[in-house]
Amino acid sequence: MDHVEAAPGRSIEPFRFNGSGSEYFGIWIVNVLLTIITLGIYSPWAKVRRMQYFYRNTELAGSSFDYHGRPLAILKGRLLALGLLLIYHFATTHISIWTLLALAILALALPWLLRNALRFRAHYSSYRGLRFSFRGSLGQAYAVFLGYPILMFITAYLAGPLFHQRLKRYQHGNSYYGGTAFAFDAGVGRFYRTYVLYMLAGAALLALAFVPMFHMLGAVKAVQAAGGKPDPAMMMSAMGVFWLAIMFGVLILGPLLQAAVQNLIWNHTALGPHRFVSRLSGWRLMGIGVSNFLLVALTLGLFMPWAAVRLARYRASCTSLAVDGSLDAIVGDAERGVAALGEETAELFDIDIGL
């Protein structure tokens, strides 16, 4: 049981996920039921229960993680997010001078909100009785959540990997466990090297999906203008190619990219002297994704709990922490007084908008 203390020097501590699909099914279906009969009001409580099930079943070096998020804070965050969504909706459907003003307010509010969400998530996560925390500055939040997305937009996503690197550097580089800092050391070059093939493949796929579509629409217009009937076989084949390309992108390319990027991120993240090791296989992730997709579709959604558990188990089984010395040496941050129940600090940023 106390193998961490016993190990001298470096030891590899694997993450493990102990949840089971059938056990989670019960929790999930009761969550759904209570959410329906309370007309959605229960959903923050359901979220806390779901998060707790996944956190508490995730084990590292003989101890589990825990989630302490409070449902009322989540409810508040969701109402706020809903309000912003409505503002966005009305501002963009009725174009007027107010549209610009509303968009400006949203653009200014969003980085602040996303930073608070990161703080909430970290603060309400714990391991061995110590909380996590996120201490990124507000100024950096504006650069990461406003500056780089705008850059990404005007460069037609060519700056995408740059944005992702900055986001992860902000997130992982400003996180703490107790008083020990996380560190992130993957540079922009590595992100581009990981992304480049997938960006090319994605662009080719988009061309493959849309070119026959536009061609078909043009042909249909021409034929109808001439008073004839469009060839249904041609329309069907263009639609078929479109859907095949989209499915290929989402179900095949998606998981491959996800595995490569997750490995890149975690293999360059450290907690003090302890390094994370991530060995996700894109093909295994794809197999799980495709079979989950089919089984969820065939069961009209009832397979969802097993799908979520399978994914969590595989992800945990591919992640480990190379511990230098012992995790026991990690202490809380006395100066900040971060105790397991130090909730007074949380009152200031009691908002969670599910990131």
Place this chain on the structure above:
Amino acid sequence: MVDAVYFDGRSAQRHAVRLELDGADLLVSGDGVDRRDALGSLRISARLGSTPRALDFADGARCEVREHEAFDTLLREAARRGGWLHRAESSWRMIALSVVVVAACGVALFVWGIPAGAQLVARAMPDTLSRALSDQTMKLFDRHLLKPTRLDANRTAELTGRLEDLRAPDGAQAAYRIEFRSAPTLGPNAFALPDGTIVLLDELVTLADNDEQIAAVVGHELGHVYYRHGLRLIAQNSAVGVLAAWWLGDVSALLAAAPTLLIQARYSREFESEADRYAAELMRRNGIAPSRLAELLRKLAALHPEADDDGAAGLLASHPALLERARALDGERADEAAAAH
């Protein structure tokens, strides 16, 4: 006596400890730890699957317990049970009941709940908003889809005159406005906007054998306006989209799109039938045989023998098969004849 792991809240050091009860106090001892706390001062997490349970002490220390049964027994001695949620989540009877209730709620929601909610929303929508929405839609269509009518001005004036004399089934003057446009890409078609604007396409006007058939189409479109189908469809489709994303979105947004499309098509078919029935009533009120609409639907169907439900008279292509609608209209006439005898 229950085994547990203790953390002091200041470091990540693990302490293997034992929990014991002494009256209303909990004793924690072993591995350098020795403390006594009133049970009332602790926060004990409820059971959740077989995940470890946590005891949080007021000073930030924490115990994790994995021996669920022994710990429950200990708490029972102290009369501090609870966890009805856990009992519900792990009882097969409760789970089966949940599945049945959730499925029933789902069906009820799609069949009654969403349509009823959408009706409330559509009725509460102020007229100024629906006019603004209609104006915008019309401008959008005029820019991208529609061209000016090529019909003779005398012909459109004559038709407008005849159509404006139509009375609603309740006898009131129907409040609407006819617009003529042409659109070769859309074929014979007509559509209604929420504010009562009805757009007739040249292709439909020339396809009709007589003006009564055109009046039948206007009657159908007036049905859409009367029942506020346009606004209701928007509200219903948004609700379905949100629910599908909530239900299936965790796994795949792609998967969530499939039921959305299926259910939306069903809603829109219901509206077409409702508008047809309204048109039949309106025609009877104005002394036009309801079979005129059926005749036109059959003509439309003959234009598209390969795709029966394509190019129908309405805003969306997801109509019930044209011939099916024509048969439903015939059936209504037969019922009426039977009732008259």
